[in-house]
Amino acid sequence: MQGLARSAEQSGAAARNIESILEIERKDEEKLLLHHRALHAVGQFVGTPYFFIIQSLGVGLWIWMNIGESNWKFDEYPFPLLALLLALEAVLLTSCVLIRQNISDQAFERRNHLDLQINLLAERESTLSLDILRRLAAHMNCPIDQDAQCDELTKETPVDAIAQDLRASEEKDEEKST
Structure with a gap:
């Protein structure tokens, strides 16, 4: 029973964390200006199969209308207007996709920074927990193996x-590759 309660409690914490993340992302999206949101949406649509199909059908229709025996010829072969x-x-x-990528990169940088802060906090908490455990073991006269890794x-x-x-290691790698 206790395991089920703990699992539900962890699920609640995970759900709160997910909600917090979604709320941050929603607020970031709201901060975007209207024209950025529109360009972001265009950039997102361009990368879909729907865009590819629509683009292919449009170009095919253009060529068909200007090559066939149609009365709608407006761009003779080699289709300079279509090329333009x-x-x-x-x-x-390309500009829309780059703007979208730029917005995504900024969000990625914010997430990276948050990850780093959380990792540093977790490292500090782990170090403190290990120190507390060692002091408890010493207080209770429990034998502990003393080794360099444990001390570190x-x-x-x-x-x-x-x-x-x-950074020094990365710079060495860059020097070797050039």
Whole structure:
């Protein structure tokens, strides 16, 4: 029974976390200006099979109307007007996709920053928990294996030093590749 209660409690915490994340994303979406939202929607639609089908049908219809025995000829082969419109469309749609990507990158950076903050907090909590456990074991006269790894894990992680080591390692890799 207790396991079921704990599972429901964890589910409630997970549901609250999911709701919090969705609320943050909704607020971020609301902050976008109307024209950004419109360009974002266009950029999202361009990457769908529906757009591909509509685009293909439109170009096919254009060519069919101008090659066949139709009375609607308005762009003779090699279709300079179609080429102009497709080039203009390519430039505009590329801009929409890049704007959408830019907005997504900003959201990704915010999530990355949040992940880093949560990871640093979890690291600090883990270190504190291990230290408390070691002190409890010592207080209760429980034998503990003393090894270097255990001692290292109970010390606070030097985040700045790790970040500097990571940057130095990345710079070495970049120098090797160039």
